[in-house]
Amino acid sequence: MSQVSITAEVKRPNLTRRLFPSVVSGIVLGIIGAVVFGVIVNAITQGNNQDATVVSVYIGWVLLFFVGIGAFNGVWRWGFARGEATPAEELELAGKDQGLWRYFRYTTDHKVVGMQYLATTLIFFFLGSMGAFMIRLEQSRPGAIFFTPSTYNTIVGMHGILMIVASIIMVSGPFGNFVLPIMIGARDMAFPRLNALSYWLLFSAVPIFFSTLFFGGFPTGWTGYAPLSVQELTPGMDAYCVTIIIFAASTTLAALNIVTTVMVLRTRGMTWGRLPIFVWGVVLSVLLGLSAFPTFLISQVMVLMDRVFQTSFFIAAYGGNNWLYEHLFWFMGHPEVYVIALPSMAVAAEVTAVFSRKTVFGRRMLIGSLVTITILSALVWGHHLYTSGSATALDAPYMLDTELISIPTGFFFLALIGTFWRGKVWVTVPLLFVGGMLVNFVIGGITGIYLADLPTDEILHGGMFVTAHFHFTLVGSMVFGFFAGFYYWFPKMLGKRLNPRLGALHFWLFMIGFNGTFLSLFYAGLIGEPRWSANVAPPFATANLIASLFAILIAASVFVTVYNVVITLKSGELAEANEWGGKTLEWTVPTPVPLENFEHLPVVTSTPYDYGTPEPLAEDAEGALKPAPLLPQPES
Amino acid sequence: MSEANNEGNTGSVAPAREEPNHLRRAIIIWVVLSVIGIALVIVLAQFILPPTASELGNTDNFTLTLLTALAVPVALFVFVFLAYSMLVFRVKEKPTQDAVPLKPRPSLPIVWMGITGALCLFLVIYGLFAFYQETSASSTNTLVVKVTAQQWQWSFDYPQNGASSAGAQLIELPVNRPVQFNVTSDDVLHGFAILALGVRVDANPGEVTTTAIVTPTVIGSYTVVCVELCGLFHSYMWEQVKVVSVADFNSWITSQGGHP
Numbered sequence: 001m002s003q004v005s006i007t008a009e010v011k012r013p014n015l016t017r018r019l020f021p022s023v024v025s026g027i028v029l030g031i032i033g034a035v036v037f038g039v040i041v042n043a044i045t046q047g048n049n050q051d052a053t054v055v056s057v058y059i060g061w062v063l064l065f066f067v068g069i070g071a072f073n074g075v076w077r078w079g080f081a082r083g084e085a086t087p088a089e090e091l092e093l094a095g096k097d098q099g100l101w102r103y104f105r106y107t108t109d110h111k112v113v114g115m116q117y118l119a120t121t122l123i124f125f126f127l128g129s130m131g132a133f134m135i136r137l138e139q140s141r142p143g144a145i146f147f148t149p150s151t152y153n154t155i156v157g158m159h160g161i162l163m164i165v166a167s168i169i170m171v172s173g174p175f176g177n178f179v180l181p182i183m184i185g186a187r188d189m190a191f192p193r194l195n196a197l198s199y200w201l202l203f204s205a206v207p208i209f210f211s212t213l214f215f216g217g218f219p220t221g222w223t224g225y226a227p228l229s230v231q232e233l234t235p236g237m238d239a240y241c242v243t244i245i246i247f248a249a250s251t252t253l254a255a256l257n258i259v260t261t262v263m264v265l266r267t268r269g270m271t272w273g274r275l276p277i278f279v280w281g282v283v284l285s286v287l288l289g290l291s292a293f294p295t296f297l298i299s300q301v302m303v304l305m306d307r308v309f310q311t312s313f314f315i316a317a318y319g320g321n322n323w324l325y326e327h328l329f330w331f332m333g334h335p336e337v338y339v340i341a342l343p344s345m346a347v348a349a350e351v352t353a354v355f356s357r358k359t360v361f362g363r364r365m366l367i368g369s370l371v372t373i374t375i376l377s378a379l380v381w382g383h384h385l386y387t388s389g390s391a392t393a394l395d396a397p398y399m400l401d402t403e404l405i406s407i408p409t410g411f412f413f414l415a416l417i418g419t420f421w422r423g424k425v426w427v428t429v430p431l432l433f434v435g436g437m438l439v440n441f442v443i444g445g446i447t448g449i450y451l452a453d454l455p456t457d458e459i460l461h462g463g464m465f466v467t468a469h470f471h472f473t474l475v476g477s478m479v480f481g482f483f484a485g486f487y488y489w490f491p492k493m494l495g496k497r498l499n500p501r502l503g504a505l506h507f508w509l510f511m512i513g514f515n516g517t518f519l520s521l522f523y524a525g526l527i528g529e530p531r532w533s534a535n536v537a538p539p540f541a542t543a544n545l546i547a548s549l550f551a552i553l554i555a556a557s558v559f560v561t562v563y564n565v566v567i568t569l570k571s572g573e574l575a576e577a578n579e580w581g582g583k584t585l586e587w588t589v590p591t592p593v594p595l596e597n598f599e600h601l602p603v604v605t606s607t608p609y610d611y612g613t614p615e616p617l618a619e620d621a622e623g624a625l626k627p628a629p630l631l632p633q634p635e636s
Numbered sequence: 637m638s639e640a641n642n643e644g645n646t647g648s649v650a651p652a653r654e655e656p657n658h659l660r661r662a663i664i665i666w667v668v669l670s671v672i673g674i675a676l677v678i679v680l681a682q683f684i685l686p687p688t689a690s691e692l693g694n695t696d697n698f699t700l701t702l703l704t705a706l707a708v709p710v711a712l713f714v715f716v717f718l719a720y721s722m723l724v725f726r727v728k729e730k731p732t733q734d735a736v737p738l739k740p741r742p743s744l745p746i747v748w749m750g751i752t753g754a755l756c757l758f759l760v761i762y763g764l765f766a767f768y769q770e771t772s773a774s775s776t777n778t779l780v781v782k783v784t785a786q787q788w789q790w791s792f793d794y795p796q797n798g799a800s801s802a803g804a805q806l807i808e809l810p811v812n813r814p815v816q817f818n819v820t821s822d823d824v825l826h827g828f829a830i831l832a833l834g835v836r837v838d839a840n841p842g843e844v845t846t847t848a849i850v851t852p853t854v855i856g857s858y859t860v861v862c863v864e865l866c867g868l869f870h871s872y873m874w875e876q877v878k879v880v881s882v883a884d885f886n887s888w889i890t891s892q893g894g895h896p
Binding site: 404 | 686696710715721725730735736737738739755756763764824836837840842843845861862863864865866867868871
């Protein structure tokens with residue numbers, strides 16, 4: 001971060017110009033907005049509608065935050081008040097200014113947005129893991145000892161939301177923004193301003209989310225099931241709803257942007273057939289997100305209406321129904337798992353090919369399997385409602401669809417194992433994480449079958465088995481995939497080399513701690529422990545204690561990682577431009593990556609996995625064009 | 637895998653002369669470990685799985701064991717080939733040479749799809765069949781128990797006996813008599829579960845959901861738990877259910893103000 005080019009930095013004469021506009025002025029104006037909106041609405045409702053006041057405080061905060069951070073400055077100056085401007089000022093208006101403060105401004109450069117997402121993801125993971133350790137602490141002993149049930153429920157809910165949000169953005173945010181445009185040979189995203197908007201929307205939701213702590217928390221867990229969420233009297237629940245609404249808007253905008261970028265900004269020769277698998281993974285993921293997240297948004301709007309305006313979408317006594325919420329929620333909730341999974345799986349394929357020095361085994365087969373997963377996973381949400389008593393006639397189709405997903409997932413494993421097989425397997429930290437991911441993904445995937453199968457779900461639903469299963473898929477598989485990408489792209493994004501010994505230590509602590517923790521919880525689930533237990537019953541005490549002890553290893557791994565990142569940023573070795581010998585385009589540009597990425601846009605003549613063949617991937621536009629060296633592979 | 641690798645071996649870089657047949661080795665390791673694994677699953681299942689008190693619970697435990705036994709070779713396939721690759725094909729330093737590219741033969745995806753598809757279809761058909769068996773039971777002398785959930789306790793009514801046990805910490809069921817629970821909720825969503833009987837269904841406000849007819853077969857004491865997060869004291873929503881002899885049940889139901 002210290003080597004950013006400062007050529008285009010606008011000279012700012014004093015501190016005031018430095019802070020305005022930036023996130024600081026955004027926060028100042030946002031707080032003013034929150035107070036003003038709150039006072040006005042409180043006066044209108046004569047203090048009778050706490051929820052209305054709280055929601056309007058949040059709305060005021062978000063609107064004025066965006067004014068304060070200068071989201072409208074460029075638009076306003078260009079549209080209505082354009083005077084004399086130096087090229088540097090023009091760049092600043094476009095959100096392309098340089099210097100350290102660009103990370104705290106409404107900057108549109110995709111690399112800055114990627115870095116912002118990366119920092120946010122890591123902070124969310126850190127905070128979310130602290131919640132996890134509090135949960136393990138409480139569950140280490142029978143009875144509610146360390147926290148009251150109310151505090152415990154809030155911790156579980158906050159841990160859930162932080163982790164789910166972090167894992168939704170963890171790959172598509174940092175790497176989808178920083179790496180993806182370079183990978184397809186573009187100078188920026190298709191809608192740079194929208195890109196900044198989607199990041200800062202996410203940012204603006206953070207204070208709202210944490211404000212729940214001052215309003216009594218929320219009791220519903222991350223799923224926010226109605227009518228419990230409507231019945232809840234403290235306004236802490238409003239914070240949950242507004243957070244989700246803003247987050248869903250942010251994710252939808254980001255998805256729109258990524259899809260458009262990949263559709264229109266691919267460089268010459270970057271056909272869909274030559275598109276790196278990582279790009280496929282991200283595009284499929286955000287396409288799925290485009291159908292999923294608006295539903296989540298709607299469901300929370302409905303909950304807020306029930307809470308603020310006393311409508312009754314979900315109140316049975318007035319004609320509402322809680323199944324409506326469950327369906328809306330899981331229509332988002334299950335595709336969302338694949339929104340998280342697809343980019344991580346794609347990272348794994350990318351990393352495996354590079355570190356095996358071998359082309360992806362059955363590349364089209366792999367892409368086909370990712371596409372198939374995307375299609376199938378849009379229609380599996382009903383398996384969360386097997387025991388709900390609603391729509392029993394649909395149980396069989398949901399079950400069929402869910403289990404069909406195991407076929408393309410099997411192809412994913414075939415492709416990765418085939419890529420490893422007889423490769424020059426250079427076991428680095430990213431590859432270790434891919435290995436861990438594959439092991440955990442097998443366990444997570446297979447236990448998913450137990451929950452998808454009607455007779456076994458009948459005894460496992462709502463139990464600790466479910467918790468252990470989705471931690472194996474989301475954490476053991478997908479977060480491991482994220483860390484593979486993190487160690488893989490860190491040298492490109494930050495220009496420094498993470499310490500590989502500490503990286504390996506991180507991996508082994510995480511892998512052993514994670515498996516110990518959640519294999520114990522599988523057992524607790526099998527013998528009948530329900531989820532969300534503030535009060536662990538005596539029969540499950542041993543399994544929970546073992547899980548909590550193993551969680552200490554995970555905690556150690558968290559602090560090892562923090563230490564590694566901090567010392568690397570302070571005094572790490574400089575990384576090479578092509579640190580690992582990758583063949584995708586991001587490794588062809590210098591580190592740190594210049595503002596517009598490429599001096600000349602490259603022309604692509606082959607797939608990026610042509611290991612074992614002498615032709616290079618890309619030529620400068622001036623360079624001689626070579627015919628595509630790879631014929632379509634004779635497969636499937 | 638087999639075809640794929642043989643094809644790869646014929647690539648440009650000839651393998652060393654005494655290069656072992658990696659594929660055969662890996663497959664042997666896989667088969668041996670799978671056999672051991674399946675045997676372990678079958679032996680250990682009876683110690684790990686919870687005791688059951690009904691036919692339904694027995695079927696559920698059998699299904700769990702069957703799924704796990706099927707899963708063992710699938711998981712070991714990935715584990716063995718992954719570990720083998722990372723240990724045997726490992727290079728210490730940044731490789732200066734690329735590996736020989738491997739391409740799957742056209743038949744490989746088809747074979748792979750056939751195997752995974754067959755497994756998958758078996759699971760679906762088996763699951764549907766087992767589920768149908770579990771839910772299709774009918775009987776003439778079913779004991780109906782009306783379960784009402786509220787934050788944070790269960791109430792049980794025995795309409796056939798004219799008894800109710802609102803707020804009681806314990807209910808009883810007669811052994812070997814089919815029972816059916818009609819479950820509803822007074823406030824928010826709850827989940828009604830008795831693991832040993834294999835009963836689990838949501839308690840929805842404003843709706844009555846009916847469980848499968850289940851016959852408790854073992855006298856003993858079991859627990860009712862709430863399995864949907866229902867607010868503050870969700871994890872305290874426990875209750876005892878005792879399966880007792882018919883005579884004991886009759887005297888208990890009388891003590892609750894009902895008639896046998």
